[in-house]
Amino acid sequence: MFPPCRSRSQKQTNKQKKKKTVACEGKCVSLSCAWGLIKVIKANYGRTDRTTCARSVPAHQTSNMNCFRRTSLHTMCDGRKSCSVPAVNSVFSDPCAGTYKYLDVDYVCVRKAKRTVACEGKSVSLRCVLGLIKVIKANYGRTDRTTCARSVPAHQTSNMNCFRRTSLHTMSTRCDGRKSCSVPAVNSVFSDPCAGTYKYLDVDYVCVRKGTF
Numbered sequence: 017m018f019p020p021c022r023s024r025s026q027k028q029t030n031k032q033k034k035k036k037t038v039a040c041e042g043k044c045v046s047l048s049c050a051w052g053l054i055k056v057i058k059a060n061y062g063r064t065d066r067t068t069c070a071r072s073v074p075a076h077q078t079s080n081m082n083c084f085r086r087t088s089l090h091t092m093c094d095g096r097k098s099c100s101v102p103a104v105n106s107v108f109s110d111p112c113a114g115t116y117k118y119l120d121v122d123y124v125c126v127r128k129a130k131r132t133v134a135c136e137g138k139s140v141s142l143r144c145v146l147g148l149i150k151v152i153k154a155n156y157g158r159t160d161r162t163t164c165a166r167s168v169p170a171h172q173t174s175n176m177n178c179f180r181r182t183s184l185h186t187m188s189t190r191c192d193g194r195k196s197c198s199v200p201a202v203n204s205v206f207s208d209p210c211a212g213t214y215k216y217l218d219v220d221y222v223c224v225r226k227g228t229f
Contacts, residue, residue, distance in 0.1 A: 035122070037121050047098065052125035054096050056090050056121060064082075088108075137200075138200070150223070150224045153218075157178035158215050
């Protein structure tokens with residue numbers, strides 16, 4: 017069981033300037049946006065150099081510089097004003113036993129996301145007049161009874177716990193960094209997370225400056 021994190025304020029600079037925060041193992045990273053919402057660019061729980069979080073740590077615990085655990089910080093923090101996460105094995109699991117690790121996060125503060133939904137068999141269309149697309153959240157499945165439910169039999173909308181965890185990756189791969197993109201809401205693209213349920217593709221995205229990625 018890890019101790020609760022205490023939020024710490026961070027000075028805000030350029031609205032979409034990339035921010036970096038690091039927490040040594042056992043401590044917490046604190047992300048915050050005075051303007052806009054958090055969008056995690058990349059995060060790693062592990063070790064990639066000998067110097068970060070190395071003070072008073074035995075040399076053999078900092079020698080492994082090839083320690084990676086790509087984190088689920090997107091799920092924990094994206095779309096929020098502030099977020100604190102402990103850098104502990106119980107949250108991320110241990111990518112390299114015997115190594116003293118740290119949680120290294122790059123993020124930006126982005127404006128409120130745009131939302132677009134496409135019923136199964138249709139396509140979502142994302143577009144940025146200014147800037148480039150950055151997908152914040154995405155799910156191909158069903159989380160309520162009402163969306164895309166018109167003229168659909170009740171038994172095909174009753175499952176409200178239908179998620180495709182790779183939806184964000186799929187959408188990001190197809191759309192991030194582009195001015196516009198169109199993606200069909202079909203099983204052949206996302207695979208079928210819940211057979212017999214009429215699904216929809218629900219996407220949140222923002223328009224960011226070039227160079228934010």
